[in-house]
Amino acid sequence: MTTTTAAQKKAQAKVEYDAFLAQCPSRKLIDRIADKWVTLVLAALNSDGSHRFGLDCAGEPRPMRYSELSRLLAGVSQKMLTQTLRSLERDGLITRTVVPTVPVTVTYELTDLGISLHHVMRGLKGWAETHMDDVLANRATYDNRDA
Amino acid sequence: MTTTTAAQKKAQAKVEYDAFLAQCPSRKLIDRIADKWVTLVLAALNSDGSHRFGLDCAGEPRPMRYSELSRLLAGVSQKMLTQTLRSLERDGLITRTVVPTVPVTVTYELTDLGISLHHVMRGLKGWAETHMDDVLANRATYDNRDA
DNA sequence: GGAAGTAGGCACCTGAAGGTGCGTAACGCC
DNA sequence: GGCGTTACGCACCTTCAGGTGCCTACTTCC
Structure with missing residues (x-):
């Protein structure tokens, strides 16, 4: 003992x-x-949609439809997109509104909370764009150290 | 076609x-x-070590030994700690120095790059502490919606 | 009348992250 | 003389995030 x-x-x-x-x-x-797609969805919902890719966000928050997101984030599977949107809604970061049109359409929009979260993500983006090259350079140096 | x-x-x-x-x-x-342990290691190396847990960082960067980190981050396995430290060293976020004492001791320290990264992590921490309660509240509400 | 769009649900499968356990080689402690 | 510490390496094992494929009903376009 x-x-x-x-x-x-x-x-x-x-x-x-x-x-x-x-x-x-x-x-x-x-x-x-x-989560792989969370940041992408946040960025997409915050962009104006005119950009090719979600992370190049420069517009302002705008509601988007499911199919629109699916097209913008071309790499996402339907399952993961649905799953991601559900979890974001659950956390109060986005809102989900069903519009009873001919085929039902659903729109998603950032909440204030979601927008504020996206702001801090922008901070990360800034660091990434200014320092990630250094990181990659260090990585390359390290790998060739004993080549 | x-x-x-x-x-x-x-x-x-x-x-x-x-x-x-x-x-x-x-x-x-x-x-x-x-990566599960990356942020913890960064925080630990940036703290003064007097705190019980790594994320409660308030001190200034200080070199730390492997065993010291292992003790501070009590939940980490030896394998993951080594792996995490190696990858951080590879990316130039920390430095690894071997001191040839009786049993070899190794110290790790944040680089300037690592410190700058930790700064943006503090931003995340700030958001988490001010808004995470809201998120959890939303989550609870969502879950009890159809209870 | 077949294809495509509307927003998903459900089941199966795999790759990779991460944990556990064991070994090392030299030394100090009791 | 057996256990503890120092800083790992290696192999095995489990878990699960995330991907793929197939399904729905209804409608509209070509």
Whole structure:
């Protein structure tokens, strides 16, 4: 019983740390935006749609239809688009409104919360555009180190 | 051949979009920080180590030893810690210095690039702390909608 | 009358992330 | 002399995010 200290203490610390991570807001946010299509959808909904790709956002928030998003984010599967939109709606980042036209159409729009989140994403984008080249250069140097 | 338009065009668009994503700096950055332990390591290296958990960073950059990180980030496996540190070193975000003491000790330290990245992470942290409660509230409301 | 668009649901499958466990080689502690 | 520490490497195993394909009803275009 007295010799359990080392391993047991580490196990205990791990449980505590895992519990901490499970309710850490920052971690939750990272998990949220780490979803492959979340950022793309946010960017698309914030753009004016005239751009070829979602991340080149320069317009202002505008409601978009499901099919429109599907076309803009050409790489997304129907399943993932639906899933992503549902989860974003669930979190109150976008709104989903059904318009009972001949074939039902559905429009999605950023909420204020979604817009504010997109703002911080712009911050990330800024860093990425100014520093990512350095990172890639470092990576190349590292890989050729022992070539 | 003439009837291939619809499906084929979509497939073509998908290929182009995937290619775009593959070299998009923002996406690369998101993939980078989405790694489970990357942000934790950055935060830990930026803190003074006196705090119980890595994300509660308030100190200034300080070199840390492998075992020290392992203890601070109690939940991380040795494999993942090593892997994470290697990839961060590869990207020039941290430096790895081997000190030939009796049992070799290794210290890791943030580079300027790593520090600047951590700054934008602080931005994310700020949003998370102020808005994540709203998100969780929305989520709860959504889930109890049809209960 | 067949194809395409409207917004998805459902089931299956795979690749990769991440965890666990074991080994190392030299040394200090009790 | 057996266990602990130091900083990993390697192999196996599980899990699950995400992709693919097939389905719906209804309508309109060619």
